[in-house]
Amino acid sequence: MRNQSAEITKGIDWALVVVYIALVAMGIMSIFATTYRDESVLNGFLSFKTDYSKQLYYFAICGVLAVFILLIDSKFFTATANIFYFFGIILLILVFPFHTDVKGTKSIIRFSGFQLQPAELCKVFVNLALAKYMSSLDLNFKNIKSQLIASALIIFPAILTILQSETGLALVYFSFFLVLYREGLPASVLVIGFAVAVLVVLTLLLDQNLLAIGLTAIAVLFIYLSRKEFKRNKGLFFIIVGIWALCVGIQRFAVPYFFSNVLKPYQVQRIFATVGKDYQVDESTLSEADLKKMEERKKAGNYNVKQSKIAIGSGGMFGKGLLKGTQTRYDFVPEQRTDFIFCTIGEGFGFFGSLILLGLYLFMLFRIINIAERQRSAFARVYAYGVASVFFFHIFINIGMTLGIVPVIGIPLPFMSYGGTALITFTVLLFILIRLDADRQMILR
Amino acid sequence: MPVFNQSRQNVIRVLFLVAFGVLIIRLLFLQLSSSKYDLLALDNAVSKTIVYPDRGIIFDRKGKSILENTLTYDLMVLPNAVKNLDTIGLCRILNISPKIFHDRLIGSIIKNGKFRPSVFESAIDTETFVQLQENIFRFEPGFYLQERPIRSYPYKAAAHVLGYVGEVDSNILKRTNFYYQMGDYMGLSGLERYYESILMGKRGIRYQVKDNKNRIVGPYEKGIYDSIAIAGRNLNTYLDIELQVLAERLLKNKLGAIVAIEPKTGGILAMASGPTYDPNMLTGSYRKTNFSYMLRDTARPLFNRAIKGQYAPGSTIKPMGALIALDEGVITPSFGYGCGGAYRGCNRPIACEHKNPAHAANLRLALANSCNSYFSHIYRMAIDNRQDRDIRLGYTRWKGYMNSFGMGVRLGLDLPSEDKGLITDTSFYDRLYNKSWNSCTNVFLGIGQGEMQATPLQMANLMCIIANKGYYYTPHFVKSIENEDENDTLLNKFKVRHEVTKIPDTIYNIVQLGMQDVVDRGTAMGARIEGISIAGKTGTAENYGIINGRREKLKNHSWFVCFAPRENPTIAIAVIVENAGFGATWATPMASLMMEKYLRDTLSSARWKEVERIEGTEIILPIVKMKRRRLDSLRREKMKLQVSRMQAHIYTLPKKSDPNKSNEILPVHFEAILKDEESVC
Numbered sequence A: 001m002r003n004q005s006a007e008i009t010k011g012i013d014w015a016l017v018v019v020y021i022a023l024v025a026m027g028i029m030s031i032f033a034t035t036y037r038d039e040s041v042l043n044g045f046l047s048f049k050t051d052y053s054k055q056l057y058y059f060a061i062c063g064v065l066a067v068f069i070l071l072i073d074s075k076f077f078t079a080t081a082n083i084f085y086f087f088g089i090i091l092l093i094l095v096f097p098f099h100t101d102v103k104g105t106k107s108i109i110r111f112s113g114f115q116l117q118p119a120e121l122c123k124v125f126v127n128l129a130l131a132k133y134m135s136s137l138d139l140n141f142k143n144i145k146s147q148l149i150a151s152a153l154i155i156f157p158a159i160l161t162i163l164q165s166e167t168g169l170a171l172v173y174f175s176f177f178l179v180l181y182r183e184g185l186p187a188s189v190l191v192i193g194f195a196v197a198v199l200v201v202l203t204l205l206l207d208q209n210l211l212a213i214g215l216t217a218i219a220v221l222f223i224y225l226s227r228k229e230f231k232r233n234k235g236l237f238f239i240i241v242g243i244w245a246l247c248v249g250i251q252r253f254a255v256p257y258f259f260s261n262v263l264k265p266y267q268v269q270r271i272f273a274t275v276g277k278d279y280q281v282d283e284s285t286l287s288e289a290d291l292k293k294m295e296e297r298k299k300a301g302n303y304n305v306k307q308s309k310i311a312i313g314s315g316g317m318f319g320k321g322l323l324k325g326t327q328t329r330y331d332f333v334p335e336q337r338t339d340f341i342f343c344t345i346g347e348g349f350g351f352f353g354s355l356i357l358l359g360l361y362l363f364m365l366f367r368i369i370n371i372a373e374r375q376r377s378a379f380a381r382v383y384a385y386g387v388a389s390v391f392f393f394h395i396f397i398n399i400g401m402t403l404g405i406v407p408v409i410g411i412p413l414p415f416m417s418y419g420g421t422a423l424i425t426f427t428v429l430l431f432i433l434i435r436l437d438a439d440r441q442m443i444l445r
Numbered sequence B: 001m002p003v004f005n006q007s008r009q010n011v012i013r014v015l016f017l018v019a020f021g022v023l024i025i026r027l028l029f030l031q032l033s034s035s036k037y038d039l040l041a042l043d044n045a046v047s048k049t050i051v052y053p054d055r056g057i058i059f060d061r062k063g064k065s066i067l068e069n070t071l072t073y074d075l076m077v078l079p080n081a082v083k084n085l086d087t088i089g090l091c092r093i094l095n096i097s098p099k100i101f102h103d104r105l106i107g108s109i110i111k112n113g114k115f116r117p118s119v120f121e122s123a124i125d126t127e128t129f130v131q132l133q134e135n136i137f138r139f140e141p142g143f144y145l146q147e148r149p150i151r152s153y154p155y156k157a158a159a160h161v162l163g164y165v166g167e168v169d170s171n172i173l174k175r176t177n178f179y180y181q182m183g184d185y186m187g188l189s190g191l192e193r194y195y196e197s198i199l200m201g202k203r204g205i206r207y208q209v210k211d212n213k214n215r216i217v218g219p220y221e222k223g224i225y226d227s228i229a230i231a232g233r234n235l236n237t238y239l240d241i242e243l244q245v246l247a248e249r250l251l252k253n254k255l256g257a258i259v260a261i262e263p264k265t266g267g268i269l270a271m272a273s274g275p276t277y278d279p280n281m282l283t284g285s286y287r288k289t290n291f292s293y294m295l296r297d298t299a300r301p302l303f304n305r306a307i308k309g310q311y312a313p314g315s316t317i318k319p320m321g322a323l324i325a326l327d328e329g330v331i332t333p334s335f336g337y338g339c340g341g342a343y344r345g346c347n348r349p350i351a352c353e354h355k356n357p358a359h360a361a362n363l364r365l366a367l368a369n370s371c372n373s374y375f376s377h378i379y380r381m382a383i384d385n386r387q388d389r390d391i392r393l394g395y396t397r398w399k400g401y402m403n404s405f406g407m408g409v410r411l412g413l414d415l416p417s418e419d420k421g422l423i424t425d426t427s428f429y430d431r432l433y434n435k436s437w438n439s440c441t442n443v444f445l446g447i448g449q450g451e452m453q454a455t456p457l458q459m460a461n462l463m464c465i466i467a468n469k470g471y472y473y474t475p476h477f478v479k480s481i482e483n484e485d486e487n488d489t490l491l492n493k494f495k496v497r498h499e500v501t502k503i504p505d506t507i508y509n510i511v512q513l514g515m516q517d518v519v520d521r522g523t524a525m526g527a528r529i530e531g532i533s534i535a536g537k538t539g540t541a542e543n544y545g546i547i548n549g550r551r552e553k554l555k556n557h558s559w560f561v562c563f564a565p566r567e568n569p570t571i572a573i574a575v576i577v578e579n580a581g582f583g584a585t586w587a588t589p590m591a592s593l594m595m596e597k598y599l600r601d602t603l604s605s606a607r608w609k610e611v612e613r614i615e616g617t618e619i620i621l622p623i624v625k626m627k628r629r630r631l632d633s634l635r636r637e638k639m640k641l642q643v644s645r646m647q648a649h650i651y652t653l654p655k656k657s658d659p660n661k662s663n664e665i666l667p668v669h670f671e672a673i674l675k676d677e678e679s680v681c
Helices: A002-009 A014-035 A041-046 A053-069 A073-098 A118-135 A146-163 A167-181 A186-205 A208-225 A235-262 A265-274 A288-313 A343-373 A378-400 A421-437 B008-033 B035-047 B087-094 B098-112 B126-139 B170-175 B189-196 B241-250 B289-296 B314-330 B362-368 B373-386 B389-404 B426-432 B443-447 B458-468 B505-521 B587-600 B605-616 B622-651 B659-665 B666-681
Strands: A099-102 A107-109 A114-116 B046-051 B065-077 B119-124 B142-154 B166-168 B185-186 B204-210 B218-221 B236-237 B256-263 B267-274 B471-473 B478-481 B496-499 B535-547 B550-564 B572-579
Touching: A014 A053, A014 A343, A014 A421, A014 B659, A041 A053, A053 A421, A073 A107, A073 A118, A073 A378, A073 A421, A107 B241, A114 A421, A114 B443, A118 A146, A118 A167, A118 A378, A118 A421, A146 A167, A146 A186, A167 A186, A167 A378, A167 B008, A186 A208, A186 A235, A208 A235, A265 B622, A288 A343, A288 A378, A288 B008, A288 B035, A343 A378, A343 A421, A343 B008, A378 A421, A378 B008, B035 B046, B065 B126, B087 B126, B098 B119, B119 B126, B119 B142, B126 B142, B170 B389, B185 B189, B241 B256, B241 B267, B241 B587, B241 B605, B256 B458, B256 B587, B314 B362, B314 B389, B314 B443, B314 B458, B314 B505, B314 B535, B314 B550, B362 B505, B373 B389, B373 B443, B389 B426, B458 B471, B458 B505, B458 B550, B458 B572, B505 B535, B550 B587, B572 B587, B587 B605
Parallel strands: none
Antiparallel strands: A099 A107, A107 A114, B046 B204, B065 B119, B065 B142, B166 B185, B204 B218, B236 B478, B256 B267, B256 B572, B471 B496, B535 B550, B550 B572
């Protein structure tokens, strides 16, 4: 017995476990702070009726799950990674016929009082499958084909998730490209992706013609600077002109087309709102339902962010104290148990408290990267980067959203937000990593 | 296995650092750069309720409260909480059409926003309140009743004296340097205005936490920031409310004023102006309607004639002429003047009522007989007394006397907007007569005509001077302030004794006796009361009006001034009834009733009959009445139109099944107005 327990705990990265427990505890405290309503505290925590007690029970389940994961042999994960991936895809597909409509999302399966959101859980499987694929012996990642396969592994569940109207969760999958970058995906892919994103944002911010003139001016400047090169390299001129044509094409035609024909008007509106602009749309072309939804979202979106900013802003240096935040205590911030949980910290504990929380998160991310880099097996390393990327994306988008610098994308804050599936998913993600790390001497395939 | 791309881990680390840096900079900006969000959060979650203190109460000399605070209710609306409302039901209770309902709701949203309560209907009348209170659960939480203290006047009297309170407007806010806040009430006229600082008390503020639905959750920070409302302090006045009521009854159906002062203190016992109005009309929900109606009335019920009405004093000024001549030393009480029915000292003879010889053989006789010649003569003697080269010096001296008596200057009583009457400057005559004028030019001043006007208050004050034998206290209402301390300087100026003559008491006695003769066997016999010696003086003031663009002489104003008992005066009265003819006809019996009521504290039944007779007599110029009638009929037509329009609204309501019922409810509102209106007259 004693021997076995020593076996389990051997090699565990306790620092991560401690940070994990600290974060979940802060989460439960924040949920308590927003939903506590003068009931008996002990009763409230044990009754399973209040949100904070539910979260406490989810935490208990997570504890059991964590121990269970730690008991599993690391080889199990490499062996079953592909099976789990297919299992996850099947779950995602099963959602379409069996989903229950909850708050406008089509991504939840409900059975006997228990809710499951496969899109959330699938992150774990994708991460495992990606690690499995990236660590296969005969893989040459410089090969375009293998890059495409890896991308497909990521994008396929993302598309399924988008089809379930969960754009936010789908975006999370794109954070895996950070892993691919680490594993050798050319930086130019990310740079080009980033450049396109910048161009899209500029398209939103600037007048179309002004931007076209600006782009032309830049192109002319480049042609002028490199005029001596043309003799040696005749293609260069055409490359510059080609890039210019592509950029103008994107900003003049692609983006407007994408906005008016691919995205829903309210989504466009939200993107516009993030850069501080009003989305002008010919309302007569919209269906009534879309118009109504747009109106609602506009109100809700603006209201949420405004109230959230007020909550955080009013926290000041040291905050108002636990249970003293007027914004969070009296339901001014909608969704404050789930997506806007950071407000509670911001208002209750101020800049100081927020800094501690951000510090914990940053410590956790750096710790994971350190762990990744000390792995001997590619599987564990890729998996670890996957965990770091997913966590990073969630943290940055979620907190950025409450601070009003990122569009309102409904994704939870890891370990803090109320919600069973999310907490379990993050716990599983983390503890598989801890398990793999504990066996870092082993070479996994 | 070889590890490729190892350096890229640092790129990722830097990416993480930058991203967290962005978040932290944003946090710095939000949390530490400004307190804007602090205020916004407070504004969101903490509601600041102003707790209005009770205004101070005003008591009369016997400790009866002449105005009180009663509770009225405002119907408040919280627009964002209005859901599934039985609009028709509410409209029916409030007697408004759904269109008006809609307009008001929009109006309050525009004014205060969706999330703040606004007054939907202020000062709901009792009948509506009863209906509303029974049904309010149907309209909650969007609509609720909120109590608000308003003034009520149990005696329905002293409207002009007490004044009224009203909501402050933006001008007042600016003028008071924003001491008040929007929605505050303050005294806008009368004692309410003058003693505003005493009566208003101190606002309290209650901070309460509310949630996102604007529901009150509890006190903010256990109430440590709350401040308690301190009630306004009460005022004790000299006013005798019963006397006041009597004065107002006597002035009913007449234009005029009565002022009664206690000579020893300057305390005003009664001050009535006719026509007056029920002060209750200017509280509650009909205030604006009533106010604008009264503002247009040709009889000017809002005009306090007692301090703003300016009339030629006529013969009532004669005792003062005597005082000036005596003080200047130009006559002695035994001075006589041979009047043969007219004063011929100047170019044009001035007619005198009396022809019999020796009716002005001495001062007492001249006063008793109100000899025009005598007082014209002593006026000239007083002015020409010192043989000045320049008439201006003599006149200025005379004017100085008059001003010291309170004529031509504001007495400074404790009511706002007093008028000062008229005693002209020498420059006026200089301009009019090109600097060549003499005591004959304005000899009419000696008999109270010409360039001389006085308010009833000033005339009553003159009586105080004679009654007190040479001094007066500035007339005032307020005797004391509750919990008065050295910071209350408002009453100080009323404690200053103004000595105005150096005439010995014995000579005063002669003046007083002369005035007593007026009552005992002169023109004011109607003032006589068995067992009380009264000194008085009648007056008849000529006056002119512009009718249809022409200056016409109107019927004379009837004056009577008096004090009693002569030996130890406790009341001095001035009465004027506009266009009532001789002073003796109307003003004298009115003053008599006032004195008897005050000195005996009661009136016999025969005397009450007299009161009723006077009360029932209408003395209003036909032209005023005509204009008034025209205004009334216009108003009635307008109101009929409104009623029919409203009924049309109600009839066209979709759910309305029983049209008779709406008839039952609707006109109540308007009948109430019509009833109020009648009490104006």
